[in-house]
Amino acid sequence: QQPVQSPQAVILREGEDAVINCSSSKALYSVHWYRQKHGEAPVFLMILLKGGEQKGHEKISASFNEKKQQSSLYLTASQLSYSGTYFCGTETDRGSTLGRLYFGRGTQLTVWP
Amino acid sequence: NAGVTQTPKFQVLKTGQSMTLQCAQDMNHEYMSWYRQDPGMGLRLIHYSVGAGITDQGEVPNGYNVSRSTTEDFPLRLLSAAPSQTSVYFCASSYSPSGRADEQFFGPGTRLTVL
Numbered sequence: 001q002q003p004v005q006s007p008q009a010v011i012l013r014e015g016e017d018a019v020i021n022c023s024s025s026k027a028l029y030s031v032h033w034y035r036q037k038h039g040e041a042p043v044f045l046m047i048l049l050k051g052g053e054q055k056g057h058e059k060i061s062a063s064f065n066e067k068k069q070q071s072s073l074y075l076t077a078s079q080l081s082y083s084g085t086y087f088c089g090t091e092t093d094r095g096s097t098l099g100r101l102y103f104g105r106g107t108q109l110t111v112w113p
Numbered sequence: 114n115a116g117v118t119q120t121p122k123f124q125v126l127k128t129g130q131s132m133t134l135q136c137a138q139d140m141n142h143e144y145m146s147w148y149r150q151d152p153g154m155g156l157r158l159i160h161y162s163v164g165a166g167i168t169d170q171g172e173v174p175n176g177y178n179v180s181r182s183t184t185e186d187f188p189l190r191l192l193s194a195a196p197s198q199t200s201v202y203f204c205a206s207s208y209s210p211s212g213r214a215d216e217q218f219f220g221p222g223t224r225l226t227v228l
Contacts, residue, residue: 030214041203041219087155091214099163100171101214103156
């Protein structure tokens with residue numbers, strides 16, 4: 001049930017853009033995005049719900065394609081503070097797994113000045 | 114608010130020993146969960162709870178027990194530690210009024226080494 005993230009790693013210069021993708025083989029109710037800096041706990045970025053509702057970080061944008069069970073996180077005009085590992089978490093649309101989040105293996109983003 | 118707290122921060126065990134990782138939150142969240150994080154594997158759900166007295170298994174529950182006697186506390190017990198349980202353990206909580214996954218607040222983690 002673990003979603004697949006791509007790419008595994010991205011290296012950017014400050015000001016460049018990046019897209020991180022997340023896909024699942026299961027019908028999804030929601031997709032969650034978190035960022036983790038080295039040695040720290042993951043921090044919430046946003047949730048995208050089936051039906052179009054979103055909740056989260058004002059400066060982060062993302063999309064959720066319900067038909068393809070895919071989500072993309074868009075990081076525009078990247079800043080040094082964007083460096084870290086990004087994780088997507090998915091919640092399936094089945095009652096038996098209500099509330100469970102399955103996380104991908106992460107995408108390591110490095111922003112250089 | 115302290116948020117989500119975890120103790121200890123670091124722990125070294127010998128194979129076969131048992132121990133309890135503590136997790137507490139002061140946000141009155143109903144949903145609490147335990148994850149383990151291994152290099153290159155992401156976060157894997159061990160056990161979770163949707164309220165006091167209710168717990169359920171996640172992806173990798175073997176070798177771990179949990180209980181939820183209060184809203185605030187959600188301890189994770191390692192019954193007989195094995196080297197494969199060497200990992201960083203994160204506790205998380207969320208409001209989740211509908212039972213659906215919501216914004217999760219993570220504790221600082223416990224780094225466990227089993228020799």
